[in-house]
Amino acid sequence: MAEATARNLNMLLVEEQNLLRKTVSLTARSLGMGTVHEAATVQAAERMLRERAYQGAVISIDCGADGDGHYNLALLDKVRNGLSASPATIPIAVMVDQATADLMRELRERQVNRVILKPFRAKILLEAFEAFGK
Template identity: 40%
Template sequence: MNRSRNLPLLLLEPSALLRQTVALTAISIGAGSVWQASNVREAQELLLARQFAGAVVAVDEDEGSTDGVLQLIEAIRGGKLASAADMPVYVLASACSRALLEKLHPLEVQRVLIKPFKARLLIEALSSISS
């Protein structure tokens, strides 16, 4: 997989504070630009309109966002959006049940980061997307 460093990262996270933290971390390590979405609808519109090097998406089982986010990842993997079907996808989650892991596994998610996560883990994930 030869990814262009010119492609931005898509970040789907409802919390403005966490979105800003992840975006600033990506920029500070030279991972490129970050396009932000606060909900699945916004993320889908962005994914339909342009290509991304990778995505970091939040799933919160307690908030009921799981189905929409899983459908979004399925659309990416199915090649139904502008980005490559094999682009890296990382998941941010407040908790990760066995049931959620079983749903994520066939979608070839690279890693699940449990909130609150260590900065080192985020940097590793962002670095792997941009390389």
């Protein structure tokens, strides 16, 4: 990945945990990977997706999930249906507590590029963002 290109990457991280968001954002910037824009809620992420184009996103589908164990796939649907400033084909990784066969089928249908199982190290998210620039 060319260094000039990496610095220009705008990536979105949707995650409720502040420490994880900050760690990934600061580390990505210090490594010259680009800018990781942080959203703590689905509502904030929706606003950010309308206002700016991103070259990739890592989305915790636990954010805004209901108490019945159903994951929130609304952000994925909005991006894939062209309802954001980003191309509908941007690479997307999701973070999830557990991956059932039904969930994996739904993610495949939405062309999710990577599934990251919790718990994980921040390095895993950085690797996902790095892959967006390739």
